Amino acid sequence: MAFEKDLNLDATELRLGLPGTSEESEKQTSTSLRPNKRALPDMNEESVSSDSNVAAATKKSDQEIAPPAKAQVVGWPPIRSYRKNCLQQKKSEAEIGGIYVKVSMDGAPYLRKIDLKVYKGYPELLKALEDMFKFKVGEYSEREGYNGSEFVPTYEDKDGDWMLVGDVPWE
Amino acid sequence: MESSELKGGKDSQISDELSELRMESSELKKAKESPISDESNRRSSFPDEVLDRVISLLNSHRDRSSVSLVCKDWYNMERWSRTHIFIGNCYSVSPEIVARRFPKIRSLTLKGKPRFSDFNLVPQNWGADVHAWLVVFAAKYPFLEELRLKRMTISDASLEFLALSFPNFKALSLLSCDGFSTNGLAAIATHCKNLTELDIHENDIDDKGGGWLSCFPESFTSLEVLNFANVTSDINFDALERLIGRCKSMRVLKVNRGISLEQLQRILANAPQLTELGTGSFTQELAQRQYEELESAFNNCKNIHTLSGLWEVKGLYLPALYPVSTRLTFLNLSYAVLQSDELAKLLVHCPQLRRLWVLDTVEDKGLEAVGSNCPLLEELRVFPADPFDEEIVHGVTEAGFVAVSYGCPRLHYVLYFCRQMTNAAVATVVQNCPDFTHFRLCIMTPGQPDYLTNEPMDEAFGAVVKTCTKLQRLSVSGYLTDLTFEYIGRYAKNLETLSVAFAGSSDWGMQCVLGGCPKLRKLEIRDCPFGNAALLSGLEKYESMRSLWMSACNVTMNGCRLLAREMPRLNVEVMKEEGSDDDGRADKVYIYRSIAGQRRDAPSSVLTL
Numbered sequence: 001m002a003f004e005k006d007l008n009l010d011a012t013e014l015r016l017g018l019p020g021t022s023e024e025s026e027k028q029t030s031t032s033l034r035p036n037k038r039a040l041p042d043m044n045e046e047s048v049s050s051d052s053n054v055a056a057a058t059k060k061s062d063q064e065i066a067p068p069a070k071a072q073v074v075g076w077p078p079i080r081s082y083r084k085n086c087l088q089q090k091k092s093e094a095e096i097g098g099i100y101v102k103v104s105m106d107g108a109p110y111l112r113k114i115d116l117k118v119y120k121g122y123p124e125l126l127k128a129l130e131d132m133f134k135f136k137v138g139e140y141s142e143r144e145g146y147n148g149s150e151f152v153p154t155y156e157d158k159d160g161d162w163m164l165v166g167d168v169p170w171e
Numbered sequence: 172m173e174s175s176e177l178k179g180g181k182d183s184q185i186s187d188e189l190s191e192l193r194m195e196s197s198e199l200k201k202a203k204e205s206p207i208s209d210e211s212n213r214r215s216s217f218p219d220e221v222l223d224r225v226i227s228l229l230n231s232h233r234d235r236s237s238v239s240l241v242c243k244d245w246y247n248m249e250r251w252s253r254t255h256i257f258i259g260n261c262y263s264v265s266p267e268i269v270a271r272r273f274p275k276i277r278s279l280t281l282k283g284k285p286r287f288s289d290f291n292l293v294p295q296n297w298g299a300d301v302h303a304w305l306v307v308f309a310a311k312y313p314f315l316e317e318l319r320l321k322r323m324t325i326s327d328a329s330l331e332f333l334a335l336s337f338p339n340f341k342a343l344s345l346l347s348c349d350g351f352s353t354n355g356l357a358a359i360a361t362h363c364k365n366l367t368e369l370d371i372h373e374n375d376i377d378d379k380g381g382g383w384l385s386c387f388p389e390s391f392t393s394l395e396v397l398n399f400a401n402v403t404s405d406i407n408f409d410a411l412e413r414l415i416g417r418c419k420s421m422r423v424l425k426v427n428r429g430i431s432l433e434q435l436q437r438i439l440a441n442a443p444q445l446t447e448l449g450t451g452s453f454t455q456e457l458a459q460r461q462y463e464e465l466e467s468a469f470n471n472c473k474n475i476h477t478l479s480g481l482w483e484v485k486g487l488y489l490p491a492l493y494p495v496s497t498r499l500t501f502l503n504l505s506y507a508v509l510q511s512d513e514l515a516k517l518l519v520h521c522p523q524l525r526r527l528w529v530l531d532t533v534e535d536k537g538l539e540a541v542g543s544n545c546p547l548l549e550e551l552r553v554f555p556a557d558p559f560d561e562e563i564v565h566g567v568t569e570a571g572f573v574a575v576s577y578g579c580p581r582l583h584y585v586l587y588f589c590r591q592m593t594n595a596a597v598a599t600v601v602q603n604c605p606d607f608t609h610f611r612l613c614i615m616t617p618g619q620p621d622y623l624t625n626e627p628m629d630e631a632f633g634a635v636v637k638t639c640t641k642l643q644r645l646s647v648s649g650y651l652t653d654l655t656f657e658y659i660g661r662y663a664k665n666l667e668t669l670s671v672a673f674a675g676s677s678d679w680g681m682q683c684v685l686g687g688c689p690k691l692r693k694l695e696i697r698d699c700p701f702g703n704a705a706l707l708s709g710l711e712k713y714e715s716m717r718s719l720w721m722s723a724c725n726v727t728m729n730g731c732r733l734l735a736r737e738m739p740r741l742n743v744e745v746m747k748e749e750g751s752d753d754d755g756r757a758d759k760v761y762i763y764r765s766i767a768g769q770r771r772d773a774p775s776s777v778l779t780l
Contacts, residue, residue, distance in 0.1 A: 074292065075287065075291050078613065079290070083373070083505075084558075
């Protein structure tokens with residue numbers, strides 16, 4: 001998927017969204033033109049619209065400057081090199097041995113990052129997501145998926161298919 | 172540099188003053204020479220001895236600069252009594268000129284590269300090497316005691332030269348410098364027998380190991396300030412312990428991450444007199460008894476008012492700090508990854524806090540705790556933990572900012588990195604805290620509007636400059652039109668430093684700033700649609716400023732050439748990109764006033780016009 005490459009995601013990414021939608025993250029920062037709207041993909045469509053992600057820059061018609069794209073802008077945000085190096089070091093230290101995935105939720109302005117290794121099974125994971133995003137996930141059954149909640153945990157596997165969390169054995 | 176330059180624009184003013192006072196001065200001389208030198212012959216001038224005494228008491232370099240402009244006598248008296256010199260741009264003056272004017276300098280503060288070099292916008296070999304200064308000063312000021320450098324390049328050879336050339340040398344402070352390794356620090360430790368201060372802060376050091384600390388001789392006892400928090404390699408703890416043990420006057424100690432909690436406890440047990448402490452790693456597995464010993468060690472430190480470090484902090488151990496928290500006035504948690512509740516619990520014990528630096532992992536809830544617990548807060552800095560990953564947000568928002576402003580009416584310095592902001596929130600903040608002197612807001616995605624209304628952030632900064640009449644420093648961000656700069660030009664009468672990025676609509680914006688802002692000294696601009704018309708509108712202004720930086724704007728080589736031609740007392744330097752043509756865009760321009768002429772050490776990538 002195009003947007004995956006742009007975002008440079010891990011192979012799997014958890015998404016919480018309405019069943020059937022392949023929802024990308026709510027990115028308030030993406031465009032200046034429509035901060036409160038998301039691109040709502042066709043219910044049947046699995047491919048994700050990458051517009052709001054790639055166009056991370058604002059579109060200002062009067063300006064001549066090329067909007068900074070998803071790639072990092074040199075020297076921005078203005079953080080001293082020393083501190084930047086410290087942070088990179090911290091990040092890589094923290095990430096050794098973990099399986100990190102990014103989680104987004106429909107309607108929430110932020111993405112969060114979690115380490116799957118911390119959880120021992122789906123119930124724990126779901127509970128953590130519930131706490132993090134302040135919602136309830138509903139009853140899971142193999143046959144019917146999740147019942148009783150507006151929100152459904154889904155993820156994209158390495159084939160690019162959207163899967164319901166819990167269908168595949170934890171390991 | 173304000174002090175030793177005679178500002179071009181004030182020439183006529185000075186000659187007026189001079190002629191007026193020369194008259195007075197010559198009459199004074201007559202009065203002294205006449206046998207009847209009594210009160211009636213004397214004007215209201217001071218006798219020299221009194222004047223000398225009074226001037227000697229002046230510390231501020233700006234006051235001294237003013238004094239030196241009164242008349243020749245005062246100029247002479249001032250130059251003989253000045254012992255500390257502050258040079259804001261090392262290229263604005265030469266060491267020879269300085270040495271000629273001020274014979275008795277014992278302390279020097281030198282700043283070098285443009286501030287944007289901190290963010291990798293300045294090429295590596297750009298300049299600001301301190302060696303030429305050291306060579307001149309070794310000859311002219313052998314009694315030099317202090318050297319404080321910011322954004323300068325200093326080599327190991329220079330450090331060794333420094334250590335060997337100045338037998339009285341006492342204090343070395345290096346902030347955001349580069350060019351040296353830990354070997355240079357070893358030379359300082361080895362040779363500076365009277366060293367009282369070694370402050371190595373956030374530099375780009377070639378770290379070759381921690382052996383440098385062991386170079387302090389056993390006979391060495393004078394150290395009062397030791398900051399090696401950002402010198403990463405492990406030092407020999409025994410050597411450190413012995414050093415602290417024999418330096419009884421040590422009051423500031425900031426160690427690096429390699430120092431464990433257990434080692435910290437031993438340090439504190441032997442140095443209860445410390446006033447500023449930077450801990451090492453705050454995350455060892457401690458047995459109950461060890462924890463109690465640590466707490467007890469903190470309890471014995473009755474004088475600690477500044478605390479930093481806390482690398483890899485474990486929230487569990489923060490209560491060990493409670494004995495010192497009540498007296499803390501400055502808490503630097505900017506390298507400590509804390510969650511909101513951990514911070515909240517700690518802040519309950521910090522009612523005296525004046526300055527707080529945190530990471531945005533504490534989120535809005537953490538900032539609410541700041542507002543609730545720290546009514547005396549004057550300065551807040553919130554740094555981003557994950558600045559380069561646009562998707563991951565452990566951030567603070569406008570809500571946290573507003574919460575702090577309600578609880579901390581004395582807030583006057585803020586540095587705030589966030590991913591969303593609103594005009595209304597900023598207006599509320601400055602309404603609650605009208606005394607801002609430093610307002611640095613960084614909305615991290617370039618050109619982002621008010622996320623609720625989708626409008627530009629013009630009104631936010633308009634509110635800041637209208638309300639905060641004492642504002643000296645401003646950094647703007649977000650989606651801004653020329654209106655922001657109209658506001659700044661019209662209202663920011665005390666503004667001295669302005670940083671602009673990804674903002675503005677046309678030349679008019681920059682023209683407003685250059686046409687207003689009477690006290691503007693430093694202007695740094697990147698990625699804005701300001702071109703030659705804007706650049707040239709500031710012709711009159713640049714000589715009263717320290718410097719102007721413009722990068723990724725619309726100025727061209729021809730515009731810069733014109734400026735250079737019109738203003739010979741300015742150095743106009745263009746940093747050329749590889750392969751760019753001579754008549755095209757001038758990608759990075761650095762303009763500064765100087766009485767030393769063009770610099771001779773510019774690399775080939777820097778063109779002086």
